[in-house]
Amino acid sequence: MIHAFSGNAAVAYAMKQINPDVVAVYPITPQTVAMERFADFVADGDVDTELIMADSEHSAMSCCIGASLAGGRVMTSTASAGLALMWEVLFVAASNRCPIIMNVMNRALSAPINIHCDHSDAMGARDSSWIQIHAENVQEAYDNIIQAVRIAEHENVRLPVMTNMDGFTLSHATERMETLEDQQVQKFISEFKAIYPLLDVDNPVTYGPLDLYDYYFEHKRQQVEAMELAYDVIKKVGQEYGKMTGRSFDMLHPFEMEDAEVAVVVLGSTSGTARVAVRAMRQKGIKVGLVKLRVFRPFPKDELREMLKGMKAVAVMDRSDSFGAFGGPVFSEVRSALLGEDVEVVNYIYGLGGRDIRQDQIEQVITDMSTVAKTGKVKSFVTYLGVR
């Protein structure tokens, strides 16, 4: 079906079609609208979900963990400070291998208070063992949530998945999008299989006990392995989804990379603007390509290196900063993945607190890359784009 949906409406609709056992949430801008809509679906009997209105995001995630371990399919949604407040229990969810799906409408962190988009929230959670998928538009946000269920619940993975979309830019923008039929979604995600649930009182299990130096390290190592196995699962689920919808998904989505000499790496809604800028600069004769980083965790290091090696210069765009570090978080990882390759990798930090990123600014980045490619000289490895 074709709809005109905002990001929030798309999230609520995807959740309705998934029909999870338990949803626990707490209001925070810009994801509240999704929860309001979902509460309507619950009230109208459109879903069988137990909806818990928690007292905080910390409690919301804790409810999700409890419900997941009990043996249910569980979802939630948050943003910004909400995700930051969850930080402790994000690790708990992942370490207990709870396949929880969480929509995150990316928003800046306080202080000062700012309700608009940047990726500080998601990047703050990058080491929590959650799979992180970023959407370019409302359609992708919807598609990612449906796929996330399959990825999280895959027996080789059993990790929670965070589906990100840019706050306001996508959450409050109405776009044309297509949805699947309810039965198609149900068939695609199939029935939830609880593994060692708490509710099996006849076969009691313990989750999360004291685990000292004699076992803890092995348990962490298993999480690493699950993340590694997730690569394959994410790719296969993306292909299968493509067969059903005509929209295939991968870890990275390249654009005009075949003959590119310089490239821009970006995630989230800015990919759309960057694509227009790439097209425009190609008209001017610069052989530039774009790599949209769809999946940030697990980080697709091998594919990225394969795609970017041989470039003369690469610009990595970060919508958050890592204060005191050498560049933003995406830059650090891309540059690290390209270690040993003869390519200059530079960083542009942009759009903090929802500051607009314009086509001409990305065109300037591409011009800069072209200069680096010609001269082999980098003026500055970290540049702040659009800041006064």
Added chain:
Amino acid sequence: MSEKKKMRATIPEEEYMFPGTVDCQGCGAAYAMRLALKALGPKTMVVIPACCWSIIAGPFPTSALKMPIYHTAFETAAAVASGVKAGLSIREKEATVLAWAGDGGTFDIGVQSLSAAAERNEDFIYVCYDNEAYMNTGIQRSSATPWGAWTTTTPRKHPKDRPKKNMMEIMAAHRIPYAASATVGHPEDFVRKLKKAREIRGTRFFHVLATCPTGWRSPPELMLEVPRLAVETCVFPLYEIDNGVYSISKKPKEKLPVTEYLKVQGRFRHLTDQQIQYIQEHVDETWELLLKKEKLGRLF
């Protein structure tokens, strides 16, 4: 010959806790769990936030209990229990969800999620085993520590100068269907109340005084005796709030002076007569108030 009369045990004989746990000698918390599981039976799942019981339940891959257990973050017992119950309901499974937290996890860091769950009237039993300080981290004061007590963060030169938070009243203010106080020194009373609570739906709260010889500086062999003195002196009255009706479970025939309770514990050793008099007055006031509440009938 007349038929032999069988003695009826009020405490079930079944054991759901294995021997050999790593608690301190004379640990009231360990005994409290043993009793609670006897009362609640095998279809129970236990949620434990950070507390002494994180240790007592045993490190991976051992378990002290025959029940499913989830060890959760310090402040999340009530939130997680809500989630577990929601997960059970949707799968149409019947089981008692037991949240089992210490006083730090209940009175302090967990009070927000507990209050929220109580307000939603989540269907679980929440037991706070109260040993009146952060015992697991080494006897630091909590808001459950009584006035005048020594802890490692309220040294003898400056013992705790604020009264213990009244958690039963806080829970009653949420108008939950059932709240009860109990002690490990009164096993029959505790088991009776738990059995009663098991049949009630909604949030059921237990405030259980659990002796901590390590933190109270009391002889381990007085594990049962110390909380009995707490009840006999009215320092810790045994009562229930059943659908808004207060009823006192045990009224001492002859109320003992608080010194009887204080003198068996090293944590009160430094108190002057004047300070003990202050505690006595406070205990008397609180007891009188409770007697009045009982007379008032249904309060909510």
